[in-house]
Amino acid sequence: MSVMDHFTESGKSSDEIVLNFDKGNKLYVSESLLRYASPVFETMFEQKFKESETREIEMNEEDYNDFFELLLNLHPGKQKPVDEQNVLALVSLAHKYQMDLLLNRCKEKMLDMLHRLEKEKNKESPSERCRAVGNCFEILIKADNTKLEDLSTAAIQVIASFGYTTIIGSPPPVFGQVGTPLRSFSQVASTGTGETNGATAYKEDKQRDVAATIDDPIKQCKELFENIPDDLKVRVLSQRLAFCDKQ
Known part of the structure; x- marks a missing residue:
């Protein structure tokens, strides 16, 4: 049997x-x-x-x-075993039903995934980088929902390491550009872009030319960023700025 x-x-x-x-x-x-x-x-x-x-x-x-x-x-x-195929489902159930041992196993698996995904930032293909960031966003969302703060922090650090354009599907906003009103950091975070006219053109050239299907990793990555809570947006963008300051 x-x-x-x-x-x-x-x-x-x-x-x-x-x-x-x-x-x-x-x-x-x-x-x-x-x-x-x-x-x-x-x-x-x-x-x-x-x-x-x-x-x-x-x-x-x-x-x-x-x-x-x-x-x-x-x-x-x-x-x-907990693996990459079942971990996102298991972590939610483990949290809801207070299965601490399983929750820790899920956390360790997702940390392993983040370490692997971080290596994808060196890929030449924007789609491959966006697919990796999209997976990191899914981990971040689960970590936030299940109160795994150290996992949330790890996910934010990996996401921020990929760069602004990969994270939100647009190049960085140019604050104070002639003819462009200044926008606060909180406004950028709440909209997910803070884009200028040039950024809009970028979206049209680089994203809308791609078939708008659920299999489009660039579109998926952008939508995941736009749909996370504003406090997570702020943390991701703040971490990205911190990386830029160190460069």
Whole structure:
């Protein structure tokens, strides 16, 4: 019997809990496994919520495949490793359900990813550099959402090392350029560009000529920067300025 059968077929555990997901998907899990892995589930069972009394828990807020991946990681007979394909999903679940050991493993994997991605800044292709920065932004967003401050700081440092143009898809703003009104640093951060007329031309020449598809890493990178919270924008741009001061 495979480990996966423990979760997809009923009757494999004497203390079975049924997890109900959207579209009628179900997973069958040992209550002891959930208690051991997560104080959130332990409290849920101890307080005898309606779900624990009926031996079923509604999991409509969770993605079925992501939670299945989590269980494969937790099961002692499988212990599927944290890798680059599953870490972004696992870190959110580990944070939500207070699985500290798994959270630390996810953090270490994302730090390894940042070290690897930082080497991409020397690539000649703008698309390859933007793809790497886009991956760093995804790590930064997860780190911010899961309160991993040291990981957030590491991600910001790597992102800033790539340079302004790669980060936001436009060249640096020229403050005080003749005919261009001065803009504050906070305005640049809140808009994500602070661009001049020349920057607008750059966008038209370098970005709009590229097919506007979801597979366009330059477009993706720009959108990721524009959608992060303003405080993270400020930190990224401040770190970039700090790098420039050292050069």
